[in-house]
Amino acid sequence: NKESSSSRGALIVLEGLDRCGKTSQSGKLYKYLDEQGHSVESWRFPDRNTGVGQMISSYLANKSQLDDHAIHLLFSANRWEKRDYLSEFSTWSCPQSTGAHPPPTSLMEEKLKSGTTLIVDRYSYSGVAFSSAKGLDIEWCKAPEIGLLAPDLVVYLDISPEKAAERGGYGDERYEQLEFQKKVAGSYLSLRDSSWKVIDATLSIEDVEKKLREAVLDCMMTCHKGKPLSQLWP
Ligand code: 2DT
Numbered sequence: 001n002k003e004s005s006s007s008r009g010a011l012i013v014l015e016g017l018d019r020c021g022k023t024s025q026s027g028k029l030y031k032y033l034d035e036q037g038h039s040v041e042s043w044r045f046p047d048r049n050t051g052v053g054q055m056i057s058s059y060l061a062n063k064s065q066l067d068d069h070a071i072h073l074l075f076s077a078n079r080w081e082k083r084d085y086l087s088e089f090s091t092w093s094c095p096q097s098t099g100a101h102p103p104p105t106s107l108m109e110e111k112l113k114s115g116t117t118l119i120v121d122r123y124s125y126s127g128v129a130f131s132s133a134k135g136l137d138i139e140w141c142k143a144p145e146i147g148l149l150a151p152d153l154v155v156y157l158d159i160s161p162e163k164a165a166e167r168g169g170y171g172d173e174r175y176e177q178l179e180f181q182k183k184v185a186g187s188y189l190s191l192r193d194s195s196w197k198v199i200d201a202t203l204s205i206e207d208v209e210k211k212l213r214e215a216v217l218d219c220m221m222t223c224h225k226g227k228p229l230s231q232l233w234p
Helices: 023-035 050-061 068-083 108-113 122-131 138-145 163-167 178-191 205-224
Strands: 009-014 040-044 117-121 152-158 197-198
Touching: 009 178, 023 040, 023 163, 050 068, 068 108, 068 122, 108 117, 108 122, 117 138, 117 205, 122 138, 122 152, 122 178, 138 178, 152 178, 152 205, 197 205
Parallel strands: 009 117, 009 152, 040 117, 152 197
Antiparallel strands: none
């Protein structure tokens, strides 16, 4: 089942409201593909491990306040810092540089081109859905995402905000409130297009898992056959 070195991995994105089951389904999908012998990694945004990610994490935990536009751009920056291949500029060193900060590794394009499939829990669509739910202009929200890699497949785990809220309640983070999630659901609806795979997230865990697998294996096959990587927004 190992892919040949010339074929690329697929960029799979899972989206949906809080508590739709994204994170546990990403985990199950990762385990399945890994066991099948595919080269696969599980990613998530925000990636809270970077410097930018720590600022986002503190904002989400209500430990810092930021202007809505500013936090939007940080979420986007957090994707950019994980996208890029190393350009010639990355090797420039400023005179004061101590060499203490090695250039970033594990970048998205590199991974895909080397044949690794990425399962990504939230991406630019979360960025646009959550910020536009606060009232920011949707086109303004999309702009900083232009040029990021476009997913090969977006899976939307579909659940009503009310049903999601019944699932053991929300945590303490900003955005984990029913009224706000209703607005996010509306934003997602205006972002969705016919290429998205919408899965009813109220089905049993096993049924969601099965539908997700089918869609992902199908997409991986298309990438394997040579579908080129593209950029947002198509
Ligand atoms: P998690 O609970 O999945 O860690 O998400 N968010 C996420 C945005 O507002 N913009 C973004 O670009 C992304 C990726 C969604 C934390 C919260 O951050 C929101 C929920």
